[in-house]
Amino acid sequence: MTSDQSSMPKKTVFLDKDGTLIEDVPYNVDPKHIKLTTGAIEGLLLLERLGYELIVISNQSGVARGYFQESALVGVEEHLRNLLGEAGINLSGFYYCPHHPDGVVSEYAIACDCRKPAPGLLLRAASDRNIDLHSSWFIGDILNDVEAGHHAGCKTILINNGNETEWELSPLRTPDFIVSDLATAAQVIFSVDSHSECREQSALVEVIREA
Template identity: 65%
Template sequence: METHRAAFLDKDGTLVVDVPYNVDPDQIRLAPGAAEGLVLLRDAGFRLIVISNQSGVARGLFAEAAIAAVRGRLGELLGEIGVALDGFYYCPHHPQGVVPEYAVACECRKPQPGMILAAARDHAIDLGRSWFLGDILDDVEAGRRAGCRTALIANGNETEWERSPLRWPDVVARDLAEAARLITAAPDAGPRPDANIHPTGE
C-alpha cells in the first residue's frame, strides 16, 4: 500500500491566532507565517492534518457541535490561499472536566499520540517520514510518541518548559513559515529510533 508523509498541525497558536477556548468563527485568524508555511508544506508533498486538544467541551465552555463551525471557517481561510486540509482531528476530553461523558483520561489528548495514530491509519501516513508542528512541548511529546519528527513554534505560548527526552523538538522556529522552510530543507528520513513509544496513561 502506498503511504504518504504528513505535516500534523496543532491548531491554536500554531495554525491560527490563539484565542483561548474560542469557537466563534469570526475571531479565527491565521497565525503569522501560517499561509506561507502551509503552501510550502503542501508543495513539498505533505498531507496537512490538524491535531487539536479542545478541552473546552469537557470544561462545559462550549458544545462539541460548535467545533464544526470552527472547522468550516478554517477551511474557508485556507481556501483563500489555495490550500485544503486532508484531516481534522480533535480531542474533547479533559480528566478534570465538568461534563461527565468528557471528563475522562484518554489516549487522544496530547501529549498522548492517539489522534496522530488514528490519522495515520485513516490516511496511510508513514509516521517516520512525517512531522508534528506545535507551539508547546505537549505537542512535541505527542509527535515523538507517535514516531514523528517535531517542530516547536517558539512564539511564547509555552510557559512551563517541563523537559524530558520526549520533549526536545528536532527544530525550533519562530513561526509556521520558518518551520516549513526547515522541514522542507531537511532530508527525508526513515523511522525514529524512539518511534511508536506506548502512551504512559498519565
C-alpha cells in the same frame, strides 16, 4: 473522515491549531475571532509543494469543561477550511480531543488516550489515511505537542512564540527544531528533505562506484 488505504503511505505535517495555525484565543469557537498566524499561508503552501498533506491535531477540552458544545467545532473546522481554501491550501483532516479528566460534562470527563501529549489522534489519523509517521512531522507551540509527535514517531518543530512557559524537558519533549513561525518551520522541513535526498543520492553513487 473517509479512509484512504489504497495508495502508498503518505507523509503528513500534523499541525497544532491554537497558537500554531491560528492566533491563540483560549476556548474560542467563534469564527470571527479565528485568524491565521503570521507565516501560516506561506508555510503551508511550501509544505503542500513538498508533497505533505496537512492535518490539524487539537486539544479541545472546552467541550469537557462545558464551555461549548462539541458541535461548535464543526463551525470552527469549516471556517478554517475556508480560510485555507481561499489561499489554495487543502486540509486533509481535522482531529480533536474533546476530553479532560477534570471536565464537568460527564461523558467527556475521562482520562483518554487522545489528549496531547498522548499520541492517540495522530495514530487514529495515520490509520484512517495510511500515513507513514516516520516521514511525517508535528508542528506545535508547546512541548505537549512535541511529546505527542515523538510518541507517534514523527519529527517535531516547536514554534517558540511564548506559549510554552514551563519548559519541562525530557528526551521525548525536546524538539528537533525550534523556530519562530510556520513559514520558517516549512523552510526547515524543506531543508531537511533536501539533505536526505542528497544523502540518498550519494549513497547510490557509492553503490554504483563499488559495482
